[in-house]
Amino acid sequence: xxxxxxxxxxxxxxxxxxxxxxxxxxxxxxxxxxxxxxxxxxxxxxxxxxxxxxxxxxxxxxxxxxxxxxxxxxxxxxxxxxxxxxxxxxxxxxxxxxxxxxxxxxxxxxxxxxxxxxxxxxxxxxxxxxxxxxxxxxxxxxxxxxxxxxxxxxxxxxxxxxxxxxxxxxxxxxxxxxxxxxxxxxxxxxxxxxxxxxxxxxxxxxxxxxxxxxxxxxxxxxxxxxxxxxxxxxxxxxxxxxxxxxxxxxxxxxxxxxxxxxxxxxxxxxxxxxxxxxxxxxxxxxxxxxxxxxxxxxxxxxxxxxxxxxxxxxxxxxxxxxxxxxxxxxxxxxxxxxxxx
Numbered sequence: 001x002x003x004x005x006x007x008x009x010x011x012x013x014x015x016x017x018x019x020x021x022x023x024x025x026x027x028x029x030x031x032x033x034x035x036x037x038x039x040x041x042x043x044x045x046x047x048x049x050x051x052x053x054x055x056x057x058x059x060x061x062x063x064x065x066x067x068x069x070x071x072x073x074x075x076x077x078x079x080x081x082x083x084x085x086x087x088x089x090x091x092x093x094x095x096x097x098x099x100x101x102x103x104x105x106x107x108x109x110x111x112x113x114x115x116x117x118x119x120x121x122x123x124x125x126x127x128x129x130x131x132x133x134x135x136x137x138x139x140x141x142x143x144x145x146x147x148x149x150x151x152x153x154x155x156x157x158x159x160x161x162x163x164x165x166x167x168x169x170x171x172x173x174x175x176x177x178x179x180x181x182x183x184x185x186x187x188x189x190x191x192x193x194x195x196x197x198x199x200x201x202x203x204x205x206x207x208x209x210x211x212x213x214x215x216x217x218x219x220x221x222x223x224x225x226x227x228x229x230x231x232x233x234x235x236x237x238x239x240x241x242x243x244x245x246x247x248x249x250x251x252x253x254x255x256x257x258x259x260x261x262x263x264x265x266x267x268x269x270x271x272x273x274x275x276x277x278x279x280x281x282x283x284x285x286x287x288x289x290x291x292x293x294x295x296x297x298x299x300x301x302x303x304x305x306x307x308x309x310x311x312x313x314x315x316x317x318x319x320x321x322x323x324x325x326x327x328x329x330x331x332x333x334x335x336x337x338x339x340x341x
Contacts, residue, residue, distance in 0.1 A: 002020075002021075002022040002292045002293060002296070002297070002340065003019065003020070003021055003022075003340070004019070004020040004022075004291050004292060004297065004299075004311075004338050004339065004340055005017065005018075005019060005030075005073070005074040005338070005339040005340075006018040006019070006020060006027075006074075006291075006299055006309070006336055006337075006338055006339075007042060007052060007070070007074055007076070007336065007337040007338075007339070008042075008299075008301070008309060008330075008333040008335070008336050009035070009039040009040055009041060009042040009054060009333065009334055009335040009336075010038075010039070010040065010301075010303075010330070010332055010333040010334045010335070011038050011040055011057070011303070011332070011334065012038070012039075012330075013034065013035060013036060013037055013038075014032040014033055014034055014035050014039075015032070015033050015035045015039050015042060015052075015054065015068075015076055016029060016031070016032050016033075016330055016333065017029075017030040017031050017032070017033065017073065017074035017075065017076070018030060018074075018309065018327060019073070019074075020297070020299075020311050020325060022292065022297070022324075025311075025324045025325045026325060027309065027310075027311055027325035027326060027327040028327070029327055029329045029330065030073055030074060030075075031073075031074070031075060033068070033075055033076035033077075034078070035054060035056070035066065035068075035076070035078070036056045036058075036064065036066065036078075036081075037056050037057070037058045037062070038055070038056060038057035038058060039054040039055060039056065039057075039066070040055060040057040040090055040334050040335060041054070041055050041057075041089075041090060041091050041092050041334070041335045042054045042055075042092070042335050042336075042337050043092050043093050043094060043337065044094075044337045044339070045094055045119055046094055046096070048119065049070065049339050050069060050070045051067065051068070051069065051070065051119055051120055052067070052068040052069075052070050052076060052337060053065065053066065053067055053068075053092050053093075053094060053100055054066045054067075054068065054092065055084070055089040055090065055091070055092045055102060056081075056084075056089070057088055057089055057090055057105075058087075058088070059087045059088055059106055060087065061083075061086075061087065062087075063083070063084035063085070063086055063087055063088060063089040063102075063104055063106070063107075064081050064082065064083060064084055064089070065081065065082045065083075065084055065089070065092060065100060065102045065111075065113055065122065066078060066080070066081050067079045067080045067081075067119075067120045067121070067122065069120060070339070074339065079120040079121070080120055080121050080122050081122075082113050082122040082124040083111075083124060084102045084104055084110075084111060085104065085109060085110070085111045085128035086104030086106065086107035086108075086109045086110070086111075086128065087104055087106035087107040088104055088105045088106020088107065089102050089103060089104050089105065089106075089110075090103065090104075090105040090106075090146060091103045091105070091145075091146060091147040091148065093147065093148050093149065094119075095112070095148075095150045095155065096150055097112075097150070098114060098115050098119070099112045099113060099114050099115065099126070100112070100113045100115060100122070101113075101148035101150075101155065103145040103146060103147060103148055103157065104145065105144050105145065105146055105160075108130065108131050108133070108142055108143030108144065108145065108161070109128050109129060109130040109131060109143075109145070110128070110129050110131075110145050110148065110157070111126050111127070111128055111129065112126055112129070112148075112155070112177055113126050114126060126176075127176055129168070129176075129177050129178075129179075130143075131143040131145055131157070131159055131162065131166060131179070132162065132179075134159075134161055134162040134163065136161075140161065141161075142161045143159055143161045143162050144159060144160035144161035144162070145157050145158070145159050145160075145166075146158050146159070146160045146191075146192050146193060147192075147193050147194065149194055149195075149196065151196050151216070153169055153170075154167050154168060154169050154180075154220070155167075155168045155169070155177065156168075156183075156194060156196070156201070158185075158191040158192060158193060158194050158203060159191065160190045160191055160192050160206060160207075161190075163184070163185045163186065163187055163188065163189055163190070163191065164182045164183065164184050164185055164191070165182060165183040165185060165191060165194060165201065165203065166179050166181075166182050167179065167180055167181040167182055167183065167220045168180065169220075180220045180221075181219075181220025181221045181222075182220075183201060183214065183216065183224050184223070184224075185203060185205065185212070186205070186208070186210075186212070186226070186229075188207055188208070189205040189207055189208045189210060189212075190205050190206040190207030190208065191203045191204075191205050191206075192204055192205065192206040192245060192246065193246075193247055193248050194248065195248050195249070195250035195262070196216070196250075197250055197260075199215055199216045199218075200213060200214070200215060200216065200227075201213070201214050201215070201216050201224075202248060202250060202262060203248075204232070204245045204246070204247070204248040204264050205245055206244050206245050206246070207244070209231065209232050209233045209243045209244065209245045209266055210229055210230060210231055210232060210245070211229070211230045211232050211245075211248070211262070211264050211281070211283065212226050212228065212229045212230075213226070213227045213228040213229075214226050214227050215227065230281075230283060232245060232264045232266050232279070232281040233266065233279070234266070234279040234281070237276075238276060240270070240271070241268050241276070242268070242269050242270055242271065243266045243267065243268060243269070243279065244266070244267045244269050245264065245265070245266050245267070246265045246266065246267045246278075247264070247265045248262065248263070248264050248265075249262070249263045249289070249290060250262050250263075251263070251290060251295050251318070254294040254295075255294070256293075256294045256296070257294060257295075257296075257314060257317055257318040258317060259284055259317055259318060259319070260284070261282055261283065261284055261318045261319065262282070262283045263280060263281070263282055263283075263290075263298070264280070264281045264282075264283065265278060265279070265280050265281075265300065266278060266279040266280070266281065267302065267303065267304075268302075269303075269304060270304065277302060277305060277307055278300070278302050280298075280300070280321060282318070282319055282320070282321070284319070289335075289336035289337065289338055290338070291338030291339075291340060292338075292340065295314070296313060296314055297311055297312065297313055297314070297324075297338075298311070298312045298313075298314065298321060299311050299312075299336045299338060300312065300336075301332060301333035301334070301336075302332060303332050303333075303334050304332065305331070305332070306328065306331045307326070307328065307331075308326060308327050308328030308329065308330060308331055308332075308333075309326070309327050309330070309333050310323050310325065310326045310327075311323070311324050311325040311326075312324065
């Protein structure tokens with residue numbers, strides 16, 4: 001039996017807490033913790049699962065980074081807040097350096113906020129990093145940084161508006177992050193989220209619903225042509241469907257799941273959302289999150305529609321998925337953190 005505490009952010013003023021019981025296949029809403037405006041992305045501390053970070057995806061200079069203490073049964077207690085330095089922060093991720101990266105999708109910039117001795121507390125003195133304006137005609141000439149992932153001594157930032165993945169590193173003199181190179185992406189593809197295995201970059205593109213694979217050269221200024229490109233749109237989509245790729249998860253092999261797979265989600269955004277809902281493509285390595293023993297379960301939800309939150313089990317060695325639980329008390333969620341009891 002597996003009991004999973006599921007924390008779920010979204011475009012509301014709270015973070016929801018669910019309990020999933022694998023024996024009964026029940027998904028129970030335990031509560032809602034106040035969070036401020038639009039906690040659209042949440043992330044757990046890498047070593048201390050009692051610490052949660054969240055964004056407030058707000059505009060007019062009100063974007064924020066938050067920290068929460070995770071209490072019994074997943075109740076959250078807000079400890080500290082820091083400015084994101086911009087508008088519409090849509091992503092947060094704690095880095096191996098002890099900093100927390102927050103990317104402002106709405107203003108084309110981001111911050112790397114140091115934490116104090118207590119990782120719940122922020123040192124809000126970090127400067128804003130502004131990304132270059134794309135050479136595109138208006139209104140497309142706007143940088144849209146969508147996540148940050150530290151890989152070795154670098155931080156990679158996919159820029160949906162700039163059709164590139166920026167390579168950032170700390171300046172040896174100032175200690176501040178600066179752009180030292182980029183991994184160019186196909187024009188108008190809209191790189192949204194990334195995953196890395198070894199020196200290989202996997203990128204999911206929102207605008208054209210593709211998954212790409214390319215090498216990460218040791219020289220940050222060197223070019224990197226695509227190795228492969230996959231269309232992740234499901235076959236025979238309904239005529240009213242309009243897809244926009246969303247998330248990517250790369251899972252290593254394990255005794256129960258001997259092959260490594262990439263899972264790529266695709267939002268079915270309308271204009272009139274099709275009843276079939278969103279799509280998840282599985283590639284052998286070839287809003288969702290995995291958890292449980294050997295990452296057996298996937299939790300997902302849509303940002304539109306009325307399907308609520310679902311739990312799926314990986315089957316057929318990880319090549320397939322089956323739905324095992326659903327809760328529709330909150331109709332939409334956008335991001336999850338899973339904590340095993």
